[in-house]
Amino acid sequence: MKRKVARKKRPAGAKPAKPARAKPVRKRAPPSVRPRASHTIRPERDFVDGLMAASAEALGVTIEPGWRKGVKFNLRLVLDHAARVEAFCLADDAEPAPVFHA
């Protein structure tokens, strides 16, 4: 059995303790080295099953029982790739490149 660790409660209205030293002002890092996104895609089992069912209904696509394994494999695969891209932080003014001119 896991032990529960009791958290020390702060009295109501009390201010949070100040940090010992003020944090230095940080220069904004370029997008490539900014911190990773705090949340990313988690293609876990139930998540993928639920997404598959809801998307198929919303899109009007029928998935026959014999296709489920293949669709699920591919959905997990593409979500894994999406997670890798989603974890990359871009600036708010980053422009997409849907019509690309090299």
Added chain:
Amino acid sequence: MWSTAADIAAAVTSGSVSATRVIEAALLRIRENAPLLNSFTAITEERALAAAQEIDLAVTAGKPRGPLAGVPFAVKNLFDIKDVPTLAGSKINREAPPAARDAALIERLEAAGAILVGALNMGEYAYDFTGENVHDGAAHNPHDVERMTGGSSSGSAAAVAGGDVPLSLGSDTNGSIRVPSSLCGLFGLKPTYGRLSRARSFPFVASLDHVGPFARSTRDLALAYDAMQGRDPDDPACADRASEPALALLERGTDGLRIAVAGGYFRCRSAEPLAAIDCIAAALGVNRDIEIPEAERARSAAFIITASEGASLHLDRLRARAKDFDPAVRDRLIAGAMLPASLVVKAQKFRRWYRDAFLKLFDEVDAILAPATPCTAPLIGQDTFMFDEVELPVRANLGLYTQPISFIGLPVVAVPVPLEPLPIGVQIIAAPWREDVALRVAHALEAKGIVAAPRPAL
């Protein structure tokens, strides 16, 4: 049909051989190879013989015939051929009416004197790296007919590597020219995105679709490439850019070019790609590695955009006729339709970031060498392969070295290193619009005998 396109054109132009004789020989070879290679899905015999007769009449009359006079060529069956349904490797498109007009690139090659002899097998709707097709059967690798050609331009590679024709056209969204070039031991050119017109070809992923030639020599690639360049308002992505002929620049060699080997993500431990890269780097005296930033993430972003745009293109067909798809393609497309839009937009934003980061490398180098495929040709039907001691699915991973490059539309020449028992390709990557640089490097390697399209024992 082992002569190069350049030699055929020279012989036809000089009158030492007739175009009709060349085409008859090609048609005979195509029929002989058909049971072995399964590379063609349509043969345009009547049209080809009529075109050959016209060329012969022009030769007799002393009229101009063009730099590809009498050269037989064939096209992946996603290019429109007048009076032929454009299959795009599918069952569904067999019901489409015959095309009303030829694809832009067919028109341009024919204007240069080349002669179309047919349409070529391909992976369904170009969503394929293997060359397998449940409707038409797999195309077979001429170097070992038990093995894959690679895809999706499977027939385009098999027909040239097997000696049916000296020249073919394919498309490349994520590697569909470079992967089959590598597995079949050919030269393939994926030009800069927007360089060659895609007009009247069946699309796959508008953001990433390219078209280009396969050949057994660099000179033939350049001949075809020069004949096909130029603006085309019928393709919205075709650049408003004048032709920049490359053929005349081939002999300039590599003097003055700064060349590096792609490191990091591209530096695998698998024997064949490593041997191929090392062989080429040594021949060119290249001793510098360069890191391509975020290449693995770029591949993932290409994967996402492909899945989503491909699914969007086919969604109506998936609703109405899912059972008529190749099951492997159907499952991938349905999965792609389920990808949340915000993730696709992120991939497109990342694409611009990656492009800016990658282009900075060309301040330091003119060309980058990278493997074309992670392995030589797998067996037809093989599901997985070993890569850096990890077992990976074949279908999804044959393009792991090509996807991060086409993702931002850079020009690449795939060159064949004739390893035994099977060849493998190397990508020569250049800056946007510098196909001439990649072709010069390829030509220099060919002149040194380091790269060559091996003749199979068919």
